[in-house]
Amino acid sequence: MKRYFIPFIFLFFLVSAAIAQTTISGTVTDAFTHEALAGVVISVADSSTTSTALAKTNSTGKFEISAAQNQLLRFSMIGYTARIVKNNTSAGKLTINITMEPSTVDLQPVIVTASREKQQRREAPIAITQLNATQIKDTKATALYQLLNKVPGVYMVNLGNEQHTMAIRQPITYNALYLYMEDGLPIRPTGIFNHNSLYEINMSGVKDIEVIKGPASSLYGSNSIGGAVNFITQGPPTGYAGNVSLQGDSYHYRRIDADGGFTSGKLGVYAGGYIAHQTDSWQDYSDFDKYSGNFKTVYDFNNTTKLTTAASYNYLNTQTPGNLDSAHFYSKSYGSNQRFTYRKVNAFRASTRLDHTWNGKNATFITLFYRYNSTAQLPSYFISDVRDAAGAYLSSNGQVNDQKFNSYGLLAQHRADFSFLNSRLITGLYIDDSPSSYYAQSLDIQKNVADNYYTGFTNTGRYIDQYRIKLFNTAAYAQYEIKPLETLRIVMGLRYDRVHYDFKNGLPPGQTKYKQQEANNFNIAAPKLGLTYYLGNNTGLYANYSVGFQPPETTGLYNSRQTGSLKQATFYNYEVGGWLSAFDKKVYAEVSLYDLEGRNEIISQLQPDNTTQNENAGATRHRGIEYSITYAPVHELTFRFGGTNARHTYLDYSEVATNYATGNSIVTAYNGRRMNNAPAWIATGEITYKPIFLPGFRIAPEWQHINRYFTNPANTKVYPGYDICNLRLGYDFKQSAKGLGIWFNVLNMTDKLYATTVTSNQYGDTYSAAPPRVYTLGVSYAFSKY
Structure with missing residues (x-):
């Protein structure tokens, strides 16, 4: 048995x-x-x-x-x-x-901006930071600067009503030293940069934001010098999902967001957007309206072929109050000295992308794109006073202008993997045909001199500028990666660009300083060489050498206010860095050191009449260190700190000014001086607490620091900088009322008086005032199949 x-x-x-x-x-x-x-x-x-x-x-x-x-x-x-x-x-x-949920602790996420192909962060020999969906969701930003200023080394300057400028490895500048992209496509063509152009992004449709710091011209071309910012948009959800939210602040900002989508069989659809309205704010004459939306479809033919079609539309209509003098700024008198300037923007973009994987080692995508943009404005910064030799007031003038462009383009890229040294070759072709037009008409500005108030204007009907430009940019690029050792990856890249401007003047010869027709060509090759060395345990080193380039902007070349000719700017970047993980992945840190040397850098100088003039600086140098550390001792608590210490210097630069009393020219050299509007230290820190005993709750105090900086190239005037604190609280219901969320943000908790940027001229300083303490309250509801 x-x-x-x-x-x-x-x-x-x-x-x-x-x-x-x-x-x-x-x-x-x-x-x-x-x-x-x-x-x-x-x-x-x-x-x-x-x-x-x-x-x-x-x-x-x-x-x-x-x-x-x-x-x-x-x-x-x-x-x-x-x-x-x-x-x-x-x-x-x-x-x-x-x-x-996307992790806020993981230093090595999957990124796409380094090569237009998905790869681990540790494989890219560059300084790149990703803001993921968790950070975006928790921040509940009313403007993009509240997100981007979390990135070490980045200072996105808030100019109000989603208007902005930037400082990444550069002083605070309005010039074309940054490339802004949506899903890897530049949102504007070469030669038509606008420092405000991120108001052409639908914030509510952004899934991730990736920021490359330093030149990325070997892959992306012009303007990607100080940095390149890529906004990766949301795609269709699995099953179905949707979200709606309402928010408002203590200064009458109101906004509604809504998005949703579905996937049925092979087809996925997503649509989302927001409407924002501002009235009677803390600053006089600063009302605005914004309408923004994205639409995307994805059709999976099979496991190897996919078609993605996307479109976005952004409309902005804003009053522009202008800057304040020192007396009004320090007395908190936020009244505007006029009530008629404005900016109106219409921006439409559409693209269709076909992805095909030939086999496990070869893949191709082809993207066709179209862009339309109109930026019409009566700018406050062009209002100027005419004075005699003794400085006595004579009259005031200004202008109204409009720049439009259409873009028709193609981007194609192929990736091939080889067994030889585990190598990869990426090749690409870029074509951008962007005909544009520009006009500016002169205004006579009426002024109450006693009260320093501009009361109105009369359009003279006289054209200051009227021209059309055929702008054609063609480029080819290649990037070759080899992995001779399991721990060593070497990346070599080269991009060649030809930028062609064909200028046709609409003004008769007697009314313009320009030819009736003129062609300008810029031919640029941008190389890159980099390597990463993995030390194990999520720790490694990287180094790179790269070149960035910037042809003159079309308005810089052909605008009647531009008195001097401009040369192409070239930048040479040397960089080393590394990352590490410690204490069982509870601590992540990253650091990079860079030396960015500019030749013929195009800089903007404020003139005595409050207008700006672009000029080439013979040589500049930008040296600094960027660093970040994230510490999560327990799952529910995260500490984040990051910043940059930098020195921005004129190596070879001088200004020519006119002595109105004698009529003689005065040449002043600034070699060895610090560049103006260049903070030596920018830092940010944040503590996020999500208690395990109260699932869905979060609280996050945040600190931001901008160090003192010179406001003129002579280094005789200084702005002391500022420290501000923000607080963000939120609660997402996990059980009862599941899908409901509420949040409460307090920006500038201490009600600090500060300016986001300060500039100087011979008549004094002008301040771009920052908001006082602002309370924001919002509520959202989300639903999904899963």
């Missing part, structure tokens, strides 16, 4: 084990955007967190595995917080849907 009993027992356990195995299938999606997550690793995890991989999610986020009852399953992916799920059933089949 015993000889039958033992096999019987063995067979019983085999059958029991087979019965206990459960076939588990499902979908893994992003907790905020509800997009499918491909490449999520599903593992068996034990109490010591070691795991054995079972499977990965496919391109649509789906998976199927077998697991025993009570077995712990770990879902993990770079850039996301891992999820541990217990199999609590012994049923034969089980369907579960997993949501994963």
